[in-house]
Amino acid sequence: MNMFEGLDVFNSLPYWDSASMFVNKSETCATRKLLQCRDMGIYMNDVWGKFSGDEIPDLPKDHFAERKRVVEAVEKWMEENKGTENDMDWTPILYNFEVAKASAKRNQDWGHLVFTDPTLSRFLLVMCFGPDKDGHGHDAHDHYLAITKYHADRFFSLAKYVFAGRPEPTWVRATYTTFTSSINPLFLNSQDPQVPEGTHPPIYQATPETFTPYLTEGELERIDSTIMQSKRWKVPPANLRDAVLARGPRPKPLHTTWLCGRSAEVCGNCGEVATAKMPQCAVCKIVRYCNRECQRAHWPTHKKYCRKNRD
DSSP states (O other), rough: OOOOHHHHHTTTTTTTOHHHHHOOOTTTTTHHHHHHHHHGGGGGSGGGGGSSSSSTTTOHHHHHHHHHHHHHHHHHHHHHTTTTTOOOOOOOSSSBSSSHHHHTGGGGOOOEEEEEOOSSSEEEEEEEEEBBOOOSBHHHHHHHHHHHHHHHHHHHHHHHHHHTTTTTEEEEEEEOOOSSSOOOOOHHHHOOOOOOTTOOSOOEEEEETTTOOOHHHHHHHHHHHHHHTTOOOEEEEEEEHHHOOOOOOOOOOOOOSSSSSOOOOOOOOTTOOOOOOOOOOTTSSSSSSHHHHHHHHHHHHHHHTTTOOOO
């Protein structure tokens, strides 16, 4: 029996809910990851193990190396500060993500590393960029900061929306790295949202008072579709939707050939990592498949939460 045949057995059990109970360590959907962390605990969802080797199949090797450098720096900082006033337990839960499946339209819509504390209310977000210059030879740091702020505000908006107060996010503290710039020690040593001017790389902190709503109508529809896949999860009320709905433009595209790109697509039936673009369900536009045979095989499971049967 393979993994997916085993899932069919579980799906027949009355208490089994695959959307909320099946943990994928390579998960790229931040909505699902946050709700699974809340319901099953962050240690069931951590991605420490992803960084024990030298590469993983779903990230280019150089992008993986940049993320591993950050993960190891955070791990080292925790060891050095254990038992001190700075003692904090940070757990990595995402290393390449979009707010919901198929929601990212540009490379810049993909977030990179997210760590959470045990309360699931405070988050560290680190974007891993490359050269200090953009594709035109201009300084890229203003662009990097704009994209980092964009992701911090989006992640805060997402946590506020999907948690619906259980728990309420306190802040998302964000920074970025480049080939020549590692994490600034102040990023981990302080939780003060007032960061001294001239800090490099810059640090930004999204809070309930300062965050900019950055989720579009289309993204909120996909987030709701993800939530509806589980009997345990409830679509948040309309007032929360209004509170996180984007009202301003997204950052302009950055002209560079080096941005940590989108994750490889994975078949919803067999789990195969794509070598070319995969077709998606034409109705919900969330799940992707290797071919029509995989789509037909997955339909008995997928039909339970496909938008076609929800509308």
